[in-house]
Amino acid sequence: MTSDGYQVVNVRGFPGLGHYTRPTVPAAYAPRLGDQVDLVIVAAAEAGQTTACFGLGAFYEIAGPSVVCAGIVVPDDLGHDELGAIGAWAKAHPLDGLKGSVRWSVLTLSDFYDPRSGPFVRRAYSGAGWCIGADLGRVFGLAAEHVGARNRANADSFEVWLPGWGKQHARGRWKRVSPNRPSMRMSSRRVGWHISFGPCANGAGKYVKGSLWRGAFLDVLTVAYALDADRGATLPEHYASLGVAATDIPLTVPVDGHGAAQMAAAVDAVHRFMLAVYGSAPS
Amino acid sequence: MTSSCTLCGATPVVGHHLTGRPSPNAAYLDPDLVTDICQRCHDREHVILRQLDVEWPQASDATPYLAHRLVRVAVFARRCSDQERPFVVDGRSALGLHRLLLEACEALATSAIGSVR
Numbered sequence: 001m002t003s004d005g006y007q008v009v010n011v012r013g014f015p016g017l018g019h020y021t022r023p024t025v026p027a028a029y030a031p032r033l034g035d036q037v038d039l040v041i042v043a044a045a046e047a048g049q050t051t052a053c054f055g056l057g058a059f060y061e062i063a064g065p066s067v068v069c070a071g072i073v074v075p076d077d078l079g080h081d082e083l084g085a086i087g088a089w090a091k092a093h094p095l096d097g098l099k100g101s102v103r104w105s106v107l108t109l110s111d112f113y114d115p116r117s118g119p120f121v122r123r124a125y126s127g128a129g130w131c132i133g134a135d136l137g138r139v140f141g142l143a144a145e146h147v148g149a150r151n152r153a154n155a156d157s158f159e160v161w162l163p164g165w166g167k168q169h170a171r172g173r174w175k176r177v178s179p180n181r182p183s184m185r186m187s188s189r190r191v192g193w194h195i196s197f198g199p200c201a202n203g204a205g206k207y208v209k210g211s212l213w214r215g216a217f218l219d220v221l222t223v224a225y226a227l228d229a230d231r232g233a234t235l236p237e238h239y240a241s242l243g244v245a246a247t248d249i250p251l252t253v254p255v256d257g258h259g260a261a262q263m264a265a266a267v268d269a270v271h272r273f274m275l276a277v278y279g280s281a282p283s
Numbered sequence: 284m285t286s287s288c289t290l291c292g293a294t295p296v297v298g299h300h301l302t303g304r305p306s307p308n309a310a311y312l313d314p315d316l317v318t319d320i321c322q323r324c325h326d327r328e329h330v331i332l333r334q335l336d337v338e339w340p341q342a343s344d345a346t347p348y349l350a351h352r353l354v355r356v357a358v359f360a361r362r363c364s365d366q367e368r369p370f371v372v373d374g375r376s377a378l379g380l381h382r383l384l385l386e387a388c389e390a391l392a393t394s395a396i397g398s399v400r
């Protein structure tokens with residue numbers, strides 16, 4: 001309002017009276033943790049390697065606080081002895097699950113990300129549940145068969161092809177193996193990562209309420225930063241500030257029973273953290 | 284129908300038969316053993332049962348699906364515990380639970396007698 005009583009209106013970008021559209025009404029209900037069966041994933045590189053390559057991973061399939069099943073993800077080319085050591089660890093450390101004592105399943109990377117029936121696609125794409133992890137860009141970057149930089153307007157993001165989801169064509173481009181399984185797109189946020197599924201061509205792929213399903217990925221680093229505003233904090237520091245028992249997510253692990261134990265602790269820590277956040281969130 | 288979903292406290296819309304059916308169009312194993320839950324929880328519970336491989340019984344035995352029925356009730360009780368909700372059943376369902384537990388006791392006693400002999 002000016003001193004002489006006029007209202008100053010900024011008409012820059014004004015679409016004209018005929019082009020007015022009502023603001024979109026927000027959905028009355030937003031999906032919450034535990035509405036569906038969700039996936040919690042962690043991964044670490046193999047210790048003692050000069051270039052980071054996938055070492056071990058772990059996952060929980062959860063329904064809120066309940067752990068429906070759990071597993072350790074191992075590289076496809078793992079030796080017989082290492083696989084035996086991890087299998088022995090899984091047998092010796094059962095989990096207290098819904099059906100009593102649940103054994104950790106041991107899956108190869110290709111089985112876990114199998115585009116038809118793997119746990120990842122079953123929960124994060126077909127099942128439309130949350131996919132929760134710490135530093136998800138690293139998790140998918142370690143697991144990916146191919147990571148390509150995107151260009152032009154998307155220059156700061158990456159296109160990630162999970163094992164079995166894409167193949168390289170004659171002129172070097174990576175394309176979908178199945179028309180219904182897209183690549184993934186990642187871009188870094190101030191803290192954590194923004195992850196989404198890419199589009200599928202010609203109406204293929206999954207649609208939810210008329211829109212392409214982009215996935216429901218949740219990086220706990222981003223959530224923690226939103227809550228404590230500590231930009232440079234590590235995950236245990238975020239945990240401490242939010243009152244959760246701190247467990248670090250290892251960057252590298254040995255590919256044996258000890259490494260499997262570390263990954264199991266890490267996936268449990270991420271699950272506990274999400275429960276703590278969910279419990280403190282207003283209902 | 285009770286006033287709130289057993290698992291989340293929302294308005295209940297369906298009765299969840301805790302022990303289910305032996306096959307898709309068969310009669311319920313324990314028709315009285317029902318708890319009221321909301322549609323979202325009902326959908327999710329059946330996803331969990333499928334994942335745990337207890338949606339359908341594996342094979343018939345001398346006691347009609349007794350282990351399967353008990354496991355299903357146990358899974359639901361654990362879900363209530365995880366959700367920090369009381370495991371509440373109304374009078375009719377309590378009767379169904381009573382029958383199921385008595386049947387289990389009888390089967391246990393029979394197997395104990397058999398093992399002694």
